[in-house]
Amino acid sequence: MTMTRRNFIKTSAIAGGILAGPSAAHKGININTRTAGSKGLKLSFRPYELHARHQFTISGFSRNVQTSILTEISYDGVTGYGEAPLPPYMEGQTPATASAFMKKVDLGQFRDPLELDDILTYLEGVDAGHTGAKAGIDIALHDLAGKLIGRPLYQIWGYTRSKTPDTTMTIGIDSEDVVRKKTEEAAPFNLIKVKLGMDEATDKMLIETVRSVTDKPITIDANQGWRDKHYALDMIHWLKERGVILIEQPLPKDVWDDMAWLTEKSPLPTIADESCQRLTDVPRLRGVFSGINIKLLKCTGLREANRMISMAEAFGMKLMIGCTMETSCGISAAAQLTPKMDYADLDGNFLISNDCFSGVKIVNGKITLNDRPGIGAEPIRS
Ligand code: MG
Numbered sequence: 001m002t003m004t005r006r007n008f009i010k011t012s013a014i015a016g017g018i019l020a021g022p023s024a025a026h027k028g029i030n031i032n033t034r035t036a037g038s039k040g041l042k043l044s045f046r047p048y049e050l051h052a053r054h055q056f057t058i059s060g061f062s063r064n065v066q067t068s069i070l071t072e073i074s075y076d077g078v079t080g081y082g083e084a085p086l087p088p089y090m091e092g093q094t095p096a097t098a099s100a101f102m103k104k105v106d107l108g109q110f111r112d113p114l115e116l117d118d119i120l121t122y123l124e125g126v127d128a129g130h131t132g133a134k135a136g137i138d139i140a141l142h143d144l145a146g147k148l149i150g151r152p153l154y155q156i157w158g159y160t161r162s163k164t165p166d167t168t169m170t171i172g173i174d175s176e177d178v179v180r181k182k183t184e185e186a187a188p189f190n191l192i193k194v195k196l197g198m199d200e201a202t203d204k205m206l207i208e209t210v211r212s213v214t215d216k217p218i219t220i221d222a223n224q225g226w227r228d229k230h231y232a233l234d235m236i237h238w239l240k241e242r243g244v245i246l247i248e249q250p251l252p253k254d255v256w257d258d259m260a261w262l263t264e265k266s267p268l269p270t271i272a273d274e275s276c277q278r279l280t281d282v283p284r285l286r287g288v289f290s291g292i293n294i295k296l297l298k299c300t301g302l303r304e305a306n307r308m309i310s311m312a313e314a315f316g317m318k319l320m321i322g323c324t325m326e327t328s329c330g331i332s333a334a335a336q337l338t339p340k341m342d343y344a345d346l347d348g349n350f351l352i353s354n355d356c357f358s359g360v361k362i363v364n365g366k367i368t369l370n371d372r373p374g375i376g377a378e379p380i381r382s
Contacts, residue, residue, distance in 0.1 A: 197225015
């Protein structure tokens with residue numbers, strides 16, 4: 001049998017576990033359609049380098065580029081899309097480890113993509129860790145299921161579309177001039193998130209610079225940067241007087257007694273981010289923080305995120321959803337959960353200059369879900 005160019009690309013791309021990418025789609029080479037005779041799910045993926053609009057600095061890291069692994073799962077001519085963003089703070093998770101994990105995943109054994117719970121339980125058991133890669137697969141699978149059902153995920157879960165919150169826009173740690181410029185650029189947003197956790201003079205300069213531009217409410221993320229609970233409490237009182245409404249991860253992630261003390265005394269809600277990775281972390285955060293920051297890349301995706309929502313609600317804890325630099329694919333997936341959120345920090349697609357998806361929008365600062373089935377995002381075919 002003669003191997004056509006199309007079949008050759010199909011075979012080699014699948015064998016390597018890598019998509020040919022949008023350029024192949026331009027040429028009419030569709031590598032994602034199901035091969036004849038196969039009824040299993042087909043997973044493919046490729047790395048995509050995200051370019052930051054501005055160098056982004058938080059307490060501990062600076063970066064201009066970051067890699068996401070874009071995923072696709074196809075079944076019966078329908079394709080679900082997902083994304084595994086891999087920021088540098090993900091302890092041992094790199095594009096290479098995520099790709100190696102995805103190559104081990106055999107979705108071809110599954111015949112019904114709506115049996116999502118069994119598929120994701122299998123995925124969890126393939127190997128420990130790899131939360132970002134698992135999220136990339138979980139999102140694509142949910143997108144596929146939503147498309148097969150013909151409904152957006154928030155509707156399938158029974159969440160109320162109009163209850164989505166405003167999102168914050170994040171200002172990283174930077175010089176006075178850059179912070180002023182970024183604050184001006186954040187004009188379309190109703191809430192500003194400021195990264196703190198440096199020395200006292202720098203932290204106060206950052207707040208006063210933002211305040212010289214706008215009086216919008218501010219949320220704070222110290223990224224574990226404050227080392228002493230008394231210092232942290234003094235800072236929180238100082239910040240409250242300047243219109244701050246929330247404090248994320250003020251202390252190092254494992255100082256439980258000090259954190260419980262701080263939450264009890266704090267006039268503002270405290271939210272666990274680095275202290276809260278997965279569902280199993282939530283019980284010990286009760287009474288230690290006021291709430292949790294859920295991120296799909298930390299908790300392996302939408303299935304576990306919904307379980308964390310239920311548990312935090314049962315404990316009377318506040319809910320926040322966050323992200324990293326990522327495309328509108330990952331952001332739209334996370335946005336499906338936002339009707340349940342008290343706070344949302346879903347600005348990752350605004351932090352990059354090469355978004356290759358079109359999805360959920362921000363309208364007058366508010367996360368605005370659409371009617372598209374699944375995660376509500378599609379690749380941009382330029
Ligand atoms: Mg954070």
